[in-house]
Amino acid sequence: MTKTIGILVGSLRKDSYNKIVAKQFAELLPEGFDAKFIKIDDLPFYNEDLEVEGSVPEAWTRFRKDISEVDGLYFVTPEYNRSIPAALKNALDVGSRPMGSSVWGGKPGLVVTVSPGGPGGFGANHILRQSLVFLDVPTLQQPEAYIGGIMNLVDNDGHIADGTVDFFKLITDKYIEFFNKLTK
Template sequence: MKTYKIGVIVGSLRKESFNLKTAKALIELAPKSLALELVDISGLPMYNEDLEEDTPKEWVALRKEIKAVDGLLFLTPEYNRSVTGVLKNALDVGSRPYGKGVWSGKPGAIVSVSIGAIGGFGANHHLRQSLVFVNVPTMAQPEAYIGGAADLFDAKGKLTNDSTRDFLKTYMEAFEKWVITNAQN
């Protein structure tokens, strides 16, 4: 069985981020055919087309890393009913220069994680809009809105909620099928 390399992009920079904790849980729950690796977007300079002449090394590294993966898993908190600036910046950096974007055709999925009850619904859907434009075929079902995140992890950051673990395992099994069906082999 082929192993698919999946880039995991977490849109939160906070050290104790619930999105990062969820990403680590997803890495543990992933089927064996998916090799998930965190993609660090924390040091990306803000996108500015003027910098393309002397491209920042961080942009080059991100673009190279995304080109090398077979699929993408995005985790996003919700800031003001949208995605974080760092996540949007990563999308912009990877989509340029125009016509040479690295996202195109890579199957993706979104998990939004929030301490609130609606689980980052707004951010999830804003991210979907951007992914349509950069041509990331994004898994439609099951949707993943993880609410009440403050109560799901222990002091060491381990997922302790069994029903959430079961849901995330099912989610990753669906994502595996999505990647196998849509990856550009």
């Protein structure tokens, strides 16, 4: 039976390096796994006042359904001001509500942060992991995926350097091993 990995990209920019990296990770999934990119750019900010029948935004309903239908999760995000982008944080909040109906729980996760800077989004990586602990998303610990200096790893056609793809393959293999242990 095919397993589906939902991919959430924190950057909303059309030509984002994060989207390029996420697509590469999707291509590296082995046989028996499919990738599904989960849309987050249309989610109204979470407001509990909207959490009543007839007022729940359609985008929230679609998003919750999309997350509930996947078996695992990849989070690929830049770092904004030592944290994660607001769109990604909002997606975490929308998926965690209403209280007691979170769609996140138990889905194995992978956190990949991508940055032009040397630390590779270290702050965002760890901030995101804090929320994932609360949301009950067990997350691959090693190898850590801080992708720094990304503009030096991608050519003008959006192809990622071979050595970097090899590192992504190692991460993917470890994630699949982790996923299989958790979902037996």
